[in-house]
Amino acid sequence: MRKGPARGPRPSSIARVEGIDYVDLDQHLGYALRRAQVAAFDAFHRATAGAGVTPPRFTALVILNANPGITQSTLGQILGTARSGAMLLTDWLEGRGLAERRHRPDDGRAWGLYLTPKGGRVLETLRRRVRQQDRRFAGRLAGRERRELLRLLEKLAA
Amino acid sequence: MRKGPARGPRPSSIARVEGIDYVDLDQHLGYALRRAQVAAFDAFHRATAGAGVTPPRFTALVILNANPGITQSTLGQILGTARSGAMLLTDWLEGRGLAERRHRPDDGRAWGLYLTPKGGRVLETLRRRVRQQDRRFAGRLAGRERRELLRLLEKLAA
DNA sequence: TCGATATTGTTACATAGGACTACAATCGCC
């Protein structure tokens, strides 16, 4: 229906071009957020290179680990995607042996989603790498600045 | 080649789901940035509803206005997209009479891009609406917080 | 000056992530 930020082929980075007048573009929160997010995505991608793990997939792993047994619908809500998208994501995870669907005794329609032992191990590795890269990425900020940034972002997205 | 944030069909918003343990997801800059950006995009979309103007299109208008005569390649660099994408974008702008291509006397290969008078008017309207919506969106932040946020984002994206 | 090389716009093609809809199975509630 409408359009929004998602994931797809990527701008390797949004570099400033020499000799161009950017006017007051930086004063727009949306523009500033987008630039920062592209940079963050770059960092994420470097951290997980080769694993084929995208941000939503990583998020799904984290969520499944902390909330075993949730349904695909719930996962979709958490990620902000349609049910069909959550299903494709689950297919992907299951296809790699990272997660599995288990019938729910209490509800014949729904599946419960669980991380497999392998999924847990992969998550741990990813988590370590992502955290490390995150720290490097945020290296330009002082510790207090980083915390302040997170606080402000949280306030915006709430 | 790789994947990254872009625009496409959208998650209407990424709401927190009741009873779910989000663990330390908020501690990841990438995740926090993404959530904030989705919210910002929502605000942008409301501001430009009906105009069919997406963030990159808006950016292109602003850039063309301040840098008349730039080439499509340069526009692509600024937006962080491939030449072919810049061309499609230019087609769209030209199709609506917002911008036009003019032959360059100095380079037979390239076109110079210029905003039309109509393009200028549309930009002014959009700019006003976007700025207004931006302010509303940032309303949850104190003036100083907003400036601080922009400063930190800039530092990250640089 | 001329030929190799690079750049620009363009076209055609491929991909990826979503949304939307329709459907069958199942649940919940009256």
Add this chain to the structure above:
DNA sequence: GGCGATTGTAGTCCTATGTAACAATATCGA
């Protein structure tokens, strides 16, 4: 028991990219 709501699923469509190939033109070096 029956009807509306929910769940997973499959199918289809759309949009925004990127890549590769090409012709025209520029540029640079021998």
